Amino acid sequence: MEIKIGFIGCGGIANAHMNALSKIEGVRFSGMCDVDENRAKTASEKFGGKVYTDYKKMLEEIEIDACYICLPPFAHQGQEELCIEKNIPFLVEKPIHLNKNKAKKIIEKIKEKNLITAVGYQDRYQDIISLIKPFFLEKNLGFLVGWWVGGMPGVYWWRKKELSGGQAIEQTTHIFDMTRYLVGEPVEVFAVKRIGLMKDVENYNIEDASGVSVYYEDGTFGVIFSGCFLKVPGKVGIDFYFKDKVIEYTERQKVKINYGNKIEEIYEKGDLLLKEDSAFIEAVKTKNQSLIKSSYEDAYKTLVFTLSANEAMEKNKVIKVKY
Numbered sequence: 001m002e003i004k005i006g007f008i009g010c011g012g013i014a015n016a017h018m019n020a021l022s023k024i025e026g027v028r029f030s031g032m033c034d035v036d037e038n039r040a041k042t043a044s045e046k047f048g049g050k051v052y053t054d055y056k057k058m059l060e061e062i063e064i065d066a067c068y069i070c071l072p073p074f075a076h077q078g079q080e081e082l083c084i085e086k087n088i089p090f091l092v093e094k095p096i097h098l099n100k101n102k103a104k105k106i107i108e109k110i111k112e113k114n115l116i117t118a119v120g121y122q123d124r125y126q127d128i129i130s131l132i133k134p135f136f137l138e139k140n141l142g143f144l145v146g147w148w149v150g151g152m153p154g155v156y157w158w159r160k161k162e163l164s165g166g167q168a169i170e171q172t173t174h175i176f177d178m179t180r181y182l183v184g185e186p187v188e189v190f191a192v193k194r195i196g197l198m199k200d201v202e203n204y205n206i207e208d209a210s211g212v213s214v215y216y217e218d219g220t221f222g223v224i225f226s227g228c229f230l231k232v233p234g235k236v237g238i239d240f241y242f243k244d245k246v247i248e249y250t251e252r253q254k255v256k257i258n259y260g261n262k263i264e265e266i267y268e269k270g271d272l273l274l275k276e277d278s279a280f281i282e283a284v285k286t287k288n289q290s291l292i293k294s295s296y297e298d299a300y301k302t303l304v305f306t307l308s309a310n311e312a313m314e315k316n317k318v319i320k321v322k323y
């Protein structure tokens, strides 16, 4: 069965998805849309598909079975709504939006159409995560500490809060999302931030670093750090302190489980985007949403979690996480 795909946004992550999708039997690239025509052309030359600079024109002109929406956070301006109107299942990259109310309206429309959706939280598809997930059912986790601490990504929009939302929303969102996936829903957050450290970076207005403390619904707590000021290798992952073991999760690489009397180290193998994209394509083919580990509705909760962290940072007070 052939699945015809359109892309809205042909930048960094879009090309990674195109590479993965090109390995899946039956996938055909029908449309490549980017406001930067050169990017759409380059993608089309490599993978195929008609070139567009206007997503409305693309969705009007060609018939596709699924759409990839790979836009910077600020650029979600009706693309999801038009896909829903035209009954086109979509995979949208995280963060799904910067506006909670607009994202909530999108959920209502998705539900009306019972449309297949997926969000780019590919870490949920890791084998090492499937392996440790059952430990969380034992409910003896004391607390967790998460990190996404490194340097500043090169894309121009990342350093502007109004365009990216800041590091917690744009990047550490993978860590926030993973804690929801494994531990459960957050109920309240408090946050602190550090600014003004990066004297060498022009024109930025995001935090250099932040620390977010979280209470989860089962009484577990956690602290999640973000930092983009580092000039040396940083740390990306989560440490989980259980009553009877300590798990160190290094994102997309390995888990180290210390049981006291023995230590196990298990490494992640395989192409993670291929796992995520294969699940999405199969879900589209079979109309089976349950194959997807991060739906739009679920990813909305991670968006609200991170928006609440930002609000706590700005207001310097505890914020209830309200979906």
Ligand SMILES: NC(=O)c1ccc[n+]([C@@H]2O[C@H](COP(=O)([O-])OP(=O)(O)OC[C@H]3O[C@@H](n4cnc5c(N)ncnc54)[C@H](O)[C@@H]3O)[C@@H](O)[C@H]2O)c1
Pocket (backbone or CB within 6 Å): 008, 009, 010, 011, 012, 013, 014, 033, 034, 035, 036, 039, 053, 055, 070, 071, 072, 073, 075, 093, 094, 095, 120, 121, 122, 155, 170
């Ligand atoms: N899941 C992951 O691991 C992962 C990794 C990287 C990026 N991302 C996410 O993917 C999204 C895109 O990031 P990126 O690194 O690919 O950015 P990018 O800047 O490399 O690419 C974005 C592309 O979108 C295009 N664009 C902007 N507005 C548009 C519009 N209205 N219509 C069509 N095209 C438009 C830009 O011209 C650009 O080519 C971000 O939300 C980011 O957080 C996810």
